[in-house]
Amino acid sequence: MFVLRFTFPAGRYHATPWGRHVNEGAVAWPPEPWRLLRALIAVHHRKPGPDGGRDDLLSDLVEALAAQPPVYRLPPAVHAHTRHYMPQGTLKDGREETSLVFDAFHRLQDGAELLAIWPDLVLRPDLFAFAACLAENLGYLGRSESLVEAAALDALDDFTMQEETLAHPIPTDDGAALLPPGFELADVLVPLSAAAYARALPDLKNQAGRLPKKAERDRALACLPDRLVDALRVDTAMLQAAGWSRPPASATLRYQRPRVGPSAPAAANHRRAAKAGPGPTTALFLLAGTPLPPITETLAVAELLRAALMHRYTCLTSRPVPSVLSGRDAEGRPLRQAAHPHAFFLPQANGKGQIDRLVLHAAGGLDAEVLRACESLTRLWIGDARRHGENPPNDRGRQEWRVALARAGEAEDFPDSALLRQSRHWISMTPYLRPRYDDGADRQTLCERQIRREAAARELGVIEQVALAEGEGRLVSNRNALTFRRFRSRRGLRQPDRTGTGLVITFTQAIRGPVALGFGAHFGLGLFAAHGDDDSTSDPNER
Numbered sequence: 001m002f003v004l005r006f007t008f009p010a011g012r013y014h015a016t017p018w019g020r021h022v023n024e025g026a027v028a029w030p031p032e033p034w035r036l037l038r039a040l041i042a043v044h045h046r047k048p049g050p051d052g053g054r055d056d057l058l059s060d061l062v063e064a065l066a067a068q069p070p071v072y073r074l075p076p077a078v079h080a081h082t083r084h085y086m087p088q089g090t091l092k093d094g095r096e097e098t099s100l101v102f103d104a105f106h107r108l109q110d111g112a113e114l115l116a117i118w119p120d121l122v123l124r125p126d127l128f129a130f131a132a133c134l135a136e137n138l139g140y141l142g143r144s145e146s147l148v149e150a151a152a153l154d155a156l157d158d159f160t161m162q163e164e165t166l167a168h169p170i171p172t173d174d175g176a177a178l179l180p181p182g183f184e185l186a187d188v189l190v191p192l193s194a195a196a197y198a199r200a201l202p203d204l205k206n207q208a209g210r211l212p213k214k215a216e217r218d219r220a221l222a223c224l225p226d227r228l229v230d231a232l233r234v235d236t237a238m239l240q241a242a243g244w245s246r247p248p249a250s251a252t253l254r255y256q257r258p259r260v261g262p263s264a265p266a267a268a269n270h271r272r273a274a275k276a277g278p279g280p281t282t283a284l285f286l287l288a289g290t291p292l293p294p295i296t297e298t299l300a301v302a303e304l305l306r307a308a309l310m311h312r313y314t315c316l317t318s319r320p321v322p323s324v325l326s327g328r329d330a331e332g333r334p335l336r337q338a339a340h341p342h343a344f345f346l347p348q349a350n351g352k353g354q355i356d357r358l359v360l361h362a363a364g365g366l367d368a369e370v371l372r373a374c375e376s377l378t379r380l381w382i383g384d385a386r387r388h389g390e391n392p393p394n395d396r397g398r399q400e401w402r403v404a405l406a407r408a409g410e411a412e413d414f415p416d417s418a419l420l421r422q423s424r425h426w427i428s429m430t431p432y433l434r435p436r437y438d439d440g441a442d443r444q445t446l447c448e449r450q451i452r453r454e455a456a457a458r459e460l461g462v463i464e465q466v467a468l469a470e471g472e473g474r475l476v477s478n479r480n481a482l483t484f485r486r487f488r489s490r491r492g493l494r495q496p497d498r499t500g501t502g503l504v505i506t507f508t509q510a511i512r513g514p515v516a517l518g519f520g521a522h523f524g525l526g527l528f529a530a531h532g533d534d535d536s537t538s539d540p541n542e543r
Contacts, residue, residue, distance in 0.1 A: 002065075002121040002128070003153040004036065004135060006114040008146065013077070013114075014105040015142030018189050018246065025081055025104040030072040030167050030257060031141060034189040034250050036116060037062055038232055039141055040134045047137040057130045059229040064121060066191040066228060069253055071119065072167040073159075075112035077260050080105060105146075106260060119161060128154060167257035179256060179316075181372035188255045189246070194228045197249050201226070204248050216243070224248060259375060261286075261404045279365040282420065283374050283408040285358040287347075289401035292354035295347070298430050299485045302345040302523035304380045305358055308403075313373040324362050324370060327522060338457040339363065344522050346514055348419055349429070353479070358403070359419055361411065361514050374405045411512050420513045423530035424506055428469055431481035431500025432526040433519035438496070444468050447501055454517050461511040469502035488520060495519060504531070 015028040015035065028035065044058050085098035108114075123131060132152040141148040164180065169188070179185070192200065201224060208220035219242040223234050231249035239247055246252070285305075287293075293301050310321045327335055327342045335342055341364030348357040360366070360374065381400035407413070414420045419429075434450050441449070448466035455463055481500035488495075497519060505515070505528060518526035 001153075001155055001159070002118045002123055002131070003156055004116040005151045005153055006031075006116075006141060007111065007149045008108050008114075009149060010145070010147045011108050011110060011112075012105045012146065013108060013142060014103070014146040016104075017187075018250075022104070023100070023102045025079075025102050027079065027104050027106050027260075028142065028188075029077065029106055029186065029260060030074055030188065030255065031114070031116070032189040033065070033069055033116075034191050034232075034247065035142065036070075037065055037191055039138060040131070041229070041232055043134045043137045054130075055229075057127060059227060061123075061127055061131055061134075062191075062229045062232060063194040064123060064127065065118065067193045068118060068120065069169050069188075069190050070116045071161070071169075072255075072257070073113075073115040073117065073163065073165065074167050074258055075108055075114055076258075077106040077108055079260050080107050115156070117156070117159065119159075123154070128152065165258055167255055169253045170256050179376070181368065182259050182375055183256050184259045184376075184378075186255050186257050187252050189250050190253050191228065191232060192249050192251055196251075197228045197231060200248075220244070261406060279367045279371065280408040280410060281362055281365055282411050282414065283360040283366060283371070284406045284414060284417070285360070285374070285377070286404050286406050287356050287358055287380070287401050288404075289399075292356055292401070293347075293399075295349040295353045295355060295430070296479060296484045298347045298349075298355065298524035298527070299488070299520060300382075301347045301355055301358070301380070303489055304382065305345045305347075305360070306343070306523070308377055308380055309360070309370075309373050312376050313370065316372055316376060317369055322367075322370065324364060324366065325373075340458060340522070342522070344514060344516055345524065346419060346516060346527055347524050348417065357417070359414075359417065359514065361420075366408065371408055374408070377403050377405065379403055411514070417513075418529040419515075419527070421530035422510045422512045424464075424508070424510045425531040426505045426507075426513075426515050426528035427531040428502040428504070428527070429529045430525050430527045431484050431486060432503050432517060433486060433495070433500050434497035435519045436496055443501060447503060451503070451505065451517055460507075460515065462508045463505060464508045465504075465506040467504050467506075469504050484525075486520075486525065488523070500525075503528075 013027065013029070013031075015031060016022050017026050017028040017032075018034070020026045041058065041062070081102050081104040084101045084103060086101050088097045088099055090097045135150040135152045138148060138150040140146050141150075170185075191197075204224055205221065208217055208224060211217045211220055219238070223231075223239055223242050223244060225231055225234070228249060231247075234247070306325065310325050313319075313321055313325060323329055323335060324342050329335060341362060343360055343362040343366075346359040346361065347355040348359055350356050366374070379400055379402055411420045412422075432447060432451070434446060435454070436450055438446050438450065444467070451466055452463050455461065481502060484500065486498065486500055513528070513530060515528040516522070516524070516526050517528070520526065
C-alpha cells in the first residue's frame with residue numbers, strides 16, 4: 001500500500017478543475033491524481049532533496065502512481081466562496097471599472113485529513129524514501145492559498161476497501177442509479193499509465209501532424225514527449241496554446257464521492273435521527289439561481305419540488321412513490337387523515353420576497369429512502385424543452401434553479417426559520433383560501449370559522465383570535481392576495497375560495513410551526529410565519 005496524507009492548516013482547499021472557469025465556482029474534489037503527480041514533480045524541481053533531483057527516481061515514481069487510480073478517504077467538506085471586485089485599471093462613467101471574480105473553495109474542519117490511497121501499490125525502499133521526501137516538502141496543493149502539510153505512508157491500520165465513505169472510480173457511466181445515500185458523481189482527471197500513453201502516442205502525433213499550419217503542428221507536437229513523466233511536465237499554458245481540450249497524457253474517470261453541500265453534511269444527522277425513531281420530520285433545501293422565483297410563485301415552486309422528489313424516488317428505488325410524498329394511498333386515492341401526516345412542500349422567501357429556501361415537513365417522518373431522494377435532488381426547472389435537454393426554436397426559454405439539501409432533522413432544529421419557530425402569533429405569508437363552501441357571513445367570519453375547525457381537527461392548539469392582516473388582509477410580504485398564483489395545476493379540483501385572504505392567528509399558547517391551512521396548504525398556500533418568538537416581537541420576514 002502507498003498513501004499520501006494531506007492536512008490543510010488554513011482549513012481550505014482551493015482548486016479549479018481542468019476546463020472550468022474560476023467563476024463557475026467548481027472545486028476539483030477529490031484532488032485529481034493528475035494534480036497530485038504534477039505537484040510532486042514541481043517539488044522535485046523546486047526543492048530537490050538529498051538525492052540531488054534524480055530524474056530516474058521521479059520517472060519511476062510517476063509511472064508507479066499512474067499505473068492505477070487511487071481511492072480517497074475524504075473529510076467532511078462545505079462548499080463556500082468569496083467574491084472579489086478586481087480593478088481593471090480603466091475608468092467607466094467616472095469610476096474605476098471592476099470585474100467580479102469568484103473564489104470557490106471547500107471549507108474543512110480543523111485537523112481534517114485527506115488520504116489518497118493506492119491499495120495494491122508497494123514501492124521499493126529507495127522509491128518510497130524519495131516519495132516521502134517530496135511529500136514533506138509540498139507547501140500547497142491546488143492554488144497557492146491552499147496550504148497543505150503532506151506525508152507518505154506505507155500502511156493504514158484501519159483501512160478496508162469496503163469503507164462506506166471512500167471516493168473511488170466506478171466502472172460504468174450509468175452508476176447514478178446505484179449511488180448510495182449521500183453520494184454523487186464527479187469527473188476526475190487522471191494520468192494515463194506509461195503503457196497506455198505509449199500506445200496512444202502514435203495516434204496523438206498523427207492528429208497533431210494533420211493540423212493545417214506549421215506553427216500549430218509545432219505547438220501540438222511539443223506537448224507530446226516520449227516519456228510519461230515529461231508529458232506531465234508540460235506547462236498548462238503550453239497545452240492551452242496548442243489547443244488541447246484535455247492534456248494528451250490524461251483521461252477522465254468518473255468517481256463516486258460523498259456529496260458536498262453549502263452546509264455541513266446531512267448524512268450524520270440522518271443516521272442519528274433514524275436510530276431515534278421513524279426518521280426526521282423536516283428537511284431544509286437551499287435554492288440558488290438568477291433570478292430567484294418571487295414569493296407569488298409559491299404554489300408553482302411547491303408543485304415542482306413535489307414532482308422532482310417523486311421522480312428522484314422512483315429513479316433511485318424503482319418502486320412506487322410512497323404516500324408521504326404523493327399524498328395518496330395504494331389505490332391512488334387522496335389521503336383523508338385529519339392529522340395530515342404526509343408531506344408539506346413549503347417555499348420560504350427572504351426579506352426581498354424571493355424564494356431561496358424550501359421546507360419539506362412530514363409529521364409522520366421521512367424514511368431513509370425519501371432522504372436519499374432529497375439528497376440526490378440538485379435542480380428544479382420549468383420549460384417546454386424536454387427532448388435531449390435542448391430548447392426547440394419556439395421555446396421561450398427554460399428557468400432552472402440549483403437545489404441542495406442543507407439539513408434534515410426535527411422542526412425545533414431550525415430556529416432561524418420563521419416557518420418552523422415557536423410562537424403564539426402567526427401572520428399570513430401566502431393567501432389563505434377557504435377549503436369549504438360556506439355562506440351567510442362576512443369574509444373574516446367565514447375564514448375564522450373554517451380555520452378553527454381545521455385547527456381543532458389537526459390538534460394544532462386552541463385559537464384565541466383570527467383577524468384580518470393590516471391593510472384589509474394584505475400579507476406580511478406587502479403583496480395583495482390576488483398577485484399570487486392560487487390555482488393548482490391539477491385539473492378538476494373544486495376550489496371554493498378563488499381570492500384568498502391575509503390573516504393573523506393568535507393561539508392561547510405558543511405552538512411549533514409549520515402552520516399551513518386551507519386549500520393548497522400542502523403546497524404553500526395558507527402558509528403562516530411566526531410573528532414574535534415565544535411572545536417576543538420579531539420581524540416575520542426574518543429567516
